[in-house]
Amino acid sequence: MRPLVALLSLALLALSAGRPGALPARQQGPAQATPTGPAARIQALFRDTLAGALPLVQVQSSRAFYRRRAHAPAWCAAQQLAPPGRAALALLVRAEDFGLQPRHYHVGALQALADSLAQPQAPVRQDAQLARLDVLLTDGLLAFAVHLRRGQLHAFTPSPLEKAGGPFAPAAWLAHALAAPDFAGALLRCQPQQREYQQLQQALARWRRQPAGRDAGPRRRRAQQLAVTLERWRWAAIPDAEYVLANLPAYQLEVVRHGRVLQTHRLVIGRPANPTPTLSSRLTSFTIAPEWRVPRRVATTQLLPYLQANAQRPSEHDFLADNNYLLFDAQGRPVAAAGVNWAAVTAQNFPYTLRQSPGCGNLLGNIIFPFANPYGLYLNDGPDPQRFERPYRALGHSCLQVQNPMHLAAYLLGPDAARAALPTEAQCEAAPKSRNFFLKRPVPLHVRYATCAVVAGRLRFYADVYGRDEELRQQLFGRGLAR
Structure with missing residues (x-):
């Protein structure tokens, strides 16, 4: 009986559909309906079947951003860009002020979409254009934020600013910036806040606004050098408020505290055949009259x-x-x-x-500052004071030799310096006696490679002593000069 009942049921369903011998047509579900509202149109752009319609870079972060707001538009209102949208697009247009390139953030397509909205067109097409504009602008901003935070070439590598367990979440950052009174200011706080980066970024913005004249080519090259250095700073940003910074191309060591340079020392660095590596560590002790x-x-x-x-x-x-x-x-x-x-x-x-033995002629000089690192490096005085007077100081064997090291030692000791009665360099040479000092407050040490910097308010360019800039410049800009 059961097979006969099943056949009769199929026949009745076919007759009721008006098509003998056929099953009833499946009704169209809401997923296949033409989107009518702004949120529905944005949601449709993220469907798997339509994902290729937009060249999104930050697909997952873009999805997360719109899920937080139930797919409501973020940048468009009343058939045009809203004030936050105009501020956002203006920020992407000047991406070169940050050493980045607008073409990576859909700027050409965004400007074309914004212009098209001013032209008469059917409402359905205009709604579709608004949705595309909103989503593309979000994606461009997310990519821009990631590049500001981590750099273009290390976009998937957490920067030193990101602590363990708290990686940078661009969608949440963008949502926070959108809710802030100053959108651009809030978004740009994802950049490194240290003085070296901030001063250099502002110098690049000023550099680009100066008339080029006949020096257009060299000026573009310098702008690219600034961009390369900003990229490096994003990879190795300094999260500390107080630190000792050794910049290799500048042959210079600085003691920085809350954005102010308290001490400056000349350096002798490793020669190109034995280059000093970049690293981060801590100064925890030093030894006067060391044995080598x-x-x-x-x-x-x-x-x-x-x-x-x-x-x-x-x-x-x-x-x-x-x-x-x-x-x-x-x-x-x-x-x-x-x-x-x-x-x-x-x-x-x-x-x-x-x-x-300690004393005259010791290659470590009168003092050594050891620090943890895998290269066997240290910071020391050196036996030849005249080396610090040379303009080219890539003369050593990887380690860093610092001028006036007793001043640095006194700073590191802080209030204990007077009680420690540190000898002068002349006293140390006359009567070398080894003494170890352990710091109550270790100070971060950062060794970096920056071929340009702002020094006393002036932009300075340094020779690329280890020849590292050109390869990075080509990765960012190609073999020719930036157009």
Whole structure:
């Protein structure tokens, strides 16, 4: 009986549909209906079947932004851009003031859509244009915010400003900025707030507004150099209110506190063959009149040839003694250099360690500031004060040598400096006595690579000592000059 009942039921359904032998047509659901309201039109733009209709960059963040507001338009009202929308578009138009390029944020398409709204057209088409304009503007703003926060080339890498567990949420940031009295100001606070970035960004905006004249090409090149440096700062923004900053191309170290430069020191940095790496660490201690434990690489490549030459041509001069070096075997026992067959010693079988005593000629100078890093680097005084007077100071072996280091030590000690009775450099050289100091308040240290900076209110450009700018410039702007 059951198969017969089923056949009769199918026949009755076919007759009721007016099409013998056919099932009734499925009714059109609301998902396939033509959208009529602004929210429905915006929602339709995000459907999977229509996603390709707009060249969205921040698809997920754009979806999240509109879900927060039930897909209501954010930037358009009364068939035109509302005041927040005009402010938002004006901000994207001047993206080059921030070292970015408007074409990455749909600016051409947005301007064309905004212009088309002023032309007479059918209401249905106008509503569709408004929805496209709203969504494209949101997507452009989200991409703009991400690039300001993290940089264009590291858009998916959290910046140092983002603490663990709290990544940058561009949709929430944009919604907050839209609700703020000053939209542009609120959005731009996603940028690094440190003085080096802020001053450089403002300098770029002023630079672009100056008449170029016959120097248009060189000025565009300088603008790109500023943009490259801003990009680097976004990757390695400084979240601290107080810090020590070493800028390698400037050969300069600054002590910065709450946006003010309290001390400035000249630096000797690693030569291009041994470049000083960029990093972030903390200064926690320093040592006056330090002993230098010679790294094995230095001992075998630089000191061993002197020892071998000294053994071949005996004289009244002892290379190790003349330079305050002590020689030790693998067990840490002192060894007399004269009793070593240096001709049989090679870099591969070198079984010794060398230490240089404190005092005159010590390659660390009168003071060393160690800091945690994977490169074996430190900040120190150096044995040759005249090196700090040279305009080109990429002369060292990776480590950083700082001029007037006792001033830096006094600052780091803070109120304890007077009680510590730090010696002058002359006193330290005359009577070297090793002393260790541990800071009650460690200070962040940042080593960065910036080929331009604002110094005492003036924009300065530095030589690209390690040749790092050009590759980055090409990644951002291509092989030619920016148009």
